Amino acid sequence: MSAPLEELTHRDADWAGLRVLVTGLGVTGFAAADALIQHGAQVVVLDAGNDSEQQQTQAGILGILGADVRLGPEHTLAWPEDVEVDVVVTSPGWRPDQPVLAAAAANGIPVWSEIELAWRLRPRVGAAPWLVVTGTNGKTTTVQLLESMLRAAGLRAIATGNVGTPVLDAVQHPEPYDVIAVELSSFQLHFTHSMSPLASCVLNLAPDHVDWHGSLEAYAADKAKIYQRTQVACVYNVQDPRTEAMVEEAEVVDGCRAIGFTVGTPALSMLGVVEDVLADRAFVEERRTSAAELGTFEDLARASGGDGGTAPPPHLVADTLAAAALARAAGITPAAVREGMRRFRTDAHRTTVVAEQDGLTWIDDSKATNPHAALAALRAYPDIVWVAGGQLKGADVDALVAEVAPRLRGVVLLGADREQIALALARHAPDVPVQDVGVTDHGDMPALTRMMDDVVARSAVLARPGHVVLLSPAAASLDMFPSYGSRGDTFAAAVRRHLGLGEGG
Template identity: 70%
Template sequence: MSDRLTSLTHRDADWAGLRVVVTGLGISGFAAADALLERGARVIVVDAGNGTTEQSERARILGILDADVRLGPEHVTDLPQYADGQVDLVVTSPGWRPDQPVLAAAASHGIPIWGEVELAWRMRPATGAAPWLTVTGTNGKTTTVQMLEAILRADGLRALAVGNVGTPIIEALLDPEPYDVLAVELSSFQLHWSESISAMASCVLNVAPDHLDWHGGEAAYAASKAKIYERTQVACVYNVDDPATEAMVEEADVVEGCRAIGFTLGTPDLSMLGVVEDVLADRAFVAERKTSAAELGTLRDLTWGDLTGGSDTAPPPHLVADALAAAALARAYGVSTAAVQRGLRDFRPAEHRITEVGQIDGVRFVDDSKATNPHAAAASLRAYESIVWVAGGQLKGAEVDALVADAADRLRGAVLMGQDRDQIAAALGRHAPDVPVIKVPSGHTTDVTGVMDEAIEAALTLARPGDVVLLAPAAASLDMFDNYGVRGELFTESVRRRAGGAIS
C-alpha cells in the first residue's frame, strides 16, 4: 500500500477504495472526510464527542455520503478496523496528540498518518495548482497571514488566508473558482503530521516554548516548526532578531536556488527587509540591493485608528515584524511594492489581537486575548509603558519567569485568573515583588461573566489615569472559556457594562 500512497500526489490520482480513518469531526476533519469520499475513498470518522449540534449535522451529511461516523469516547480507544482488511491510512485533525490511542495504534502497526494539511497538499490539482506561502511561529501567525492576504489582494490576485487561521486548506483547494495563491497559517501540530509540502515561500516568525505538553519538549516543538522550510522553492523567510529561525533555514533541505531572506526591526542588511527611520525597506527583492532599497510603506501605514491606539501612536514592534514578514513572502511571489503598501493600509487586525476596547476614567482597556502563550503576551506587554496586566489560564507546560522579569518595570499591578494563576503569581513574587497582585474569582467558579466583571473591578482599583489594562493572558482559555474569542468578548462586554454602556 505504501507505493499506492506515494502515488497520491494530486486530486485526480486513484483514491478509490482507499480505506481511511479520519480522527476528529471538527471543521478540518469534516473537510478531509468530505474530500476523500468525493474521490471514492472509504472513510470511518471517529470523535470522542457525544454529538453537539454541529457534530450531529456533520455526521448526518457524511452519513449520506456513505461515511461510517462513530461518535463517543468508546470509539477513540483503539484503531477501528475494516471488515475486509487493514486500514490503509489515518488522516488526523491537528489537535490529536501522537500518543492518543487511535494514533498510537496506527503507528504501532506501521499505518501512515497524515495531517489534514498533508492531505490538502496531495489534493491539489495535477496542473496549475495555486502556490502556497506558508507561515508558522509561536506568535503572530494569524496576523501575518491576514496581512499577506490583504497585500496579495491589493495586487489584484484571488487570494485567501487558510489553514490554522480558520478556513481549511482543502476547502479552498476544492473551491470551484481556483485561487491564484494561498496564504497558509500552519501550527506546530499541523506541521508535525506533514511530510511533502513544498511551499513557494515559507516563514518561521519566532520560536519560544509553547505546547510542550503536546510535543513533549522544546526540541520536538522547534523541530515541528522547522519542517515548514523543507522543500521551499523560492524564499525561506527568517527573523533576524530570533537566531533560532535562521538556524532552521541553514539546516533545511530546500529546492536549489531558494534564498534565505531576513526581516528585522533594525536597518536591513543585504537580502533583508527592515526599517529605516519610519520606512519599511526592502533590500532583498530589488535588482540594485547592494546599494539601494525599495520603499514598501511607512510605520504610519500600520496604524489603524482605535484598533492600535490611534494614528498618532507608533505601532507595536510585533506588528511591524509581522508586516515585514508578510511583505517578504508577498515579494517572493512577485507582488509590487505599491501593492504591499496598499495591502498594509487596508489591513485590519483580527478581533482579540491588540484591540483597544475603550476607556474608563482615563484608563485604556486593550483586548489581546489571542496572546495564549508567554511569547505572545511578552510582545503585547512591550507595547505599553504602564500596565495593569490581566492574565492566567492554562500555561500548557510553559514557564513565565522570563516574561515576568522582562515586563516587571512596566507593571502597575496584575489581576490573575484561571487554572495556573498561582504559577504566574509565584513568578511575580520572584521578579516583581512590589507589584500588587489580585487573584479572581473570590467566589465565582463557573460564572465566567462574573469572573470577568470581578477582574475589571480589580483592575480599576490598581490602575491610574493613563494606564492600560491589558488582557494578555499568556495562557490558553479552555479551563474557563469555550475559546480565546469568548474570553476576549467577555472582557469587552464587561468593560462596556462598567462604563454604563458608553465607551469613551
Template identity: 55%
Template sequence: MSATLPELHGWDGPWKGLKVLVTGLGVTGFSAADTLAELGAEVVVVDGVETEKKRMDAATLQIVGVADIRFGKEHTENLPEGLDLIVTSPGWRPDSPLISAATAAGIPVWSDIQLARRLGPRPGARSPEWLVLTGTNGKTTTVTLLEQMLIAAGRRAVACGNIGMPILDAIRDPEGFDALAVELSSFQLHYTEPLQPLAAAVLNLAEDHVDWHGSQEEYAAAKAKIYEGTRIACVYNVEDPTTEKMVAEADVTEGCRAIGFTTGVPDVSMLGVVDTEEGDALLIDRAYLDNRRNQALELAARSDFGPLAPAHLVANALAAAALARAAEVPPEAVKQAVVDYQAAEHRIQPVAKADDVLWINDTKATNPHAAAASLAAFTDVVWIAGGLPKGVDYTDLVQQAGHRLRHVILIGTDSFQLRSSLERHAPQVPITEVSTGDDGQRAMREAVAAAEDVAQPGQTVLLAPAAASMDQFASYQERGEAFIEAVAELMQRKGFTT
C-alpha cells in the first residue's frame, strides 16, 4: 500500500502540484497539511466533525495556502477527483469508505510517519537517527525515558510520533535533531513502509484494536513491520515470545543484533535485573559490551525510581536503555534519566491516601494487558473497571488478577463481558455496578463513593479500566480527571488533603 510513488523522496522531490488528500484535522492532520502546503502540493483536507478548534486550525492552514478544507461526514465517504496520494491520520480504519475506495483505485495511502521518512530533515539541518518503538502497552513511558536518556547523553533529541511533537514538525526543525525517539501505533505502522531505523523495539503484544485491524493476526503483523530494515538492534521482550518471533522473521540489515530485555536475570545479549544483598535491584546490561559472556554493566538501581517502581516500569526502562545503548548512550546517562523520571499523569498516578487506603489513577490502562500490569503492582485491590471493550476477551486478565481483587466496581455503558469473566473466573469477588448511562461524571462519582464504602485499611482503590473511555467520556484523560476530582471531593468531605 505504501511502497508506490518511489520518486517522492527528499525536499527537492516532485511534490509541487501533487494533489494530496489529508484525512482528519487533528494534530497529525494539521502537521501533514502544513508540510504538504510548504512543499507546494495541492492539499485537500476532510474531517467528519467540525469544532471551534478545527475551524481555527483551518483558518491558519488557509493562510499558508490550503484552501480546500471540507467538514462533514459526506466528505469522509467519497474520494475527491484527481488524487495522487492520501496522508491519513491514525484513526482512519482501512475499511472506512474513503480509504477502501482509495485502495480499490490504486491511490497510495501514507501515514504522517511515512511522509516524514520520505522527506528527511531540511537541507542543512542535522540528520537524525531514528529509534522507534511500539507495543500494546508502555509506549509512552518508554519513549519518554528514551528521550531523557538521549538528552542526558548530550544529544539533541525529541520524543515524537504518537506522542509529543508531531513527527513532521520534528523533521522540519531548522536545526534538526541528533536522534528521534519515535513512538508508533499499530495504526501508523499499517500505513507505513519499512523505516530502516537504527534500532527498533516491540515492547509487548496483547489483544487490542481488533475492531480496527479486523483480527489479532493483522494487528500483530502491523506491529512487526517496525523491525523491517533495522540496522543495529532489534529489541524484544524476553517475557513475550511473540516479540522474539517477530525479530526472527524480520528482514533486517546484515549485522543487526537481537537484544532482549527482561525483569529477570539477563542472559548474554540481554538487559535485565539482578537483586542485591541490601534488598535493592540493579538494572544491568549484558548486551553492549565486548566481554558480555563474563561481565555486565550497571545502568541504574530500581530504587532510583523512588518508592513506587512496579515491574512494568522497570521493563520499560530496560527497553528504553536497550534502544539508547544501540545509539552508544553511556550508562551514566541511562541512570540520570531513571533518577529524573517523573511518572506521567494518568499512569499509576497516586491521587490520595487516607485511612490507610491508597487511591491510584491508571485511566490509561485502556486494555486488559495494561490493566494486568497495573493490578500486578498491588496486592489487595478495590478495582474500578469497565468502559468500551473494543472486542477483547477478559478471561486471561481475570484469571491472572483474581486473587488480588477484593471488590470490583463496574463503570461503562456495557459491562457484560467483564462481568461475565469475573463471575466465571473470580466468583468469590463481590461486584458493584454503577450508572450505565453516558453521564461519565456521575458514573465516576458513584464509583468512588462505592469504593469508599468497601475499601479496608491496607487496600488500594485502583482505576484501571481495561477498556476505552468513549462510551462515557471524551477521552481517557477526561475519565482520569473525573476520578481525581471525585476522590478530591471525597477527601474534602472526610477532612483530608490530597
C-alpha cells in the first residue's frame, strides 16, 4: 500500500501500490494512467468506447505496462465491484452524476481531475510555478499570449491544459520548464482540490455547460475554485463584477493581491487602456501616480491577421491585459510583455482577417460556437454584415441580438437553428435585411462549398465600403460541418474565390 493520500503531494512520495481507477481513455486519461503506472500505482482504466483504432492502441500500450483496461459501455454503467480503489482519476468529459463517479462519491472515495494529479506529481523541490486561466471564452488565446510573453522574457515556458499538451506531460517533461501556463475548464476545476497557483484568472462568466454542472451557480462555483490558494495575484475582469466577487470570497495565501484588468482607463491595482496604450497600474512601485507602458494597439493589431492600421478587437485587448497581469505577477518586465504581444498570432478562426479589399474586411470567427463568444466579436466592429447560425444547443440568442442590433447592416443565416436567430432579429432588429441560405446535409463538402459561395455572394450584396463581413455563428458547426475549423476554412476559401485571390489570400 502507498502512503496515505494526504502525503501524496509530490512525485517523490510513496506512490507504489496506490490503487487507482482512471475513468476515460482520451488524451488526459491515457496520460494519467501512464504517469501513475510509472510511479508504481495499480491502475484500472474504464472507457465506454471500444471501436476506435486509437483507443485500441492506447489500451494495448497500457496493458503492456501493467494496467487493467476495460473498454465498452458495460464497464461505465456501474461501480466495478471486483476492484479495490483508493482514488479515482477522471477525465473532464465525465459528469459528476455519471454512475461510476456518483458511486465513488457515495462510498467516500476521493475523485481527482488530471489537474489534481499533475499538481501532486510535481517535484518536491524546484517545481515550476503555475499561472492558471479559466473563463467561458478567451482561455486559449490568453494562455497562448501568456506563453509568448514568458518566452520573450527568456523563460522555458509552455501553454498547456485544455490548449493541447496535457499538464501531466508538462510537469514530467525531462527538461523542466521554468513556468507553466495552464488553461483550465470548469470540468477540470470541479475535481481539483489542492492546486496553489502563483497567479490565477477568471476572464469572464456566461451561461455554458449547465447540463454538466446542473446549474449556472454550480458552474460559477467551479470556475471560482481557480482562485483558491493563489499565492501572488488573483486577476479579475473589471467589466464582469462576478469575477471580482469570486476573488473576494476566495481563501488565498497571505499577501496575495486582487488585480483587475479593464479595456477602460485603469484605476489603482489594475491594468487597462489609456488612449491606444496598454498600461499597468498594478505592478509598478509608484502606481498611485504613474503607470508602466506595456504596449500599444499597433503592437497587438497584427495578432489577428490585420495590417496594423486598425485597432484590435476589444476582446483581444482584454485577453492581452489578462495575460499581461499574470506575466507581471510572475516578474516579467514590460519590455518582455510588449515583445510577447508583437510575436503573438491568434489561432485560426478567432476573429482572423481573411481579406481586406474594396473597403470591405472579411473576418473568420468560426470558433464562436456560443452566443457569448459571438458577442465579443460583434462588439468589436461598428458596421457588420453578420453570418450566423448552426446548432445553438439550447442557447438563447435574444439578448445577443438585442445588444448588437445597432451594429448590424445585414445578416446571412445558415444552419439548423437559423430560424431561432431570424425570430430574434425580427423582434430586435426588424429593419435589418436578412438572407437565409438554408442547411446542407452534414459532410457533403461539394454542397457545403456551393452553400458557402452563396453565403459570401449574398454578404457582398449587403455590404458597403467600411463594413465588416463577420462569420461569427454563435452556434456549433456539427449540423453541417465536421468542425468549426472546417466551417471557417470553407468560408475563407469562398471569400478568396469571390475576390479572385489565390488560395493563400
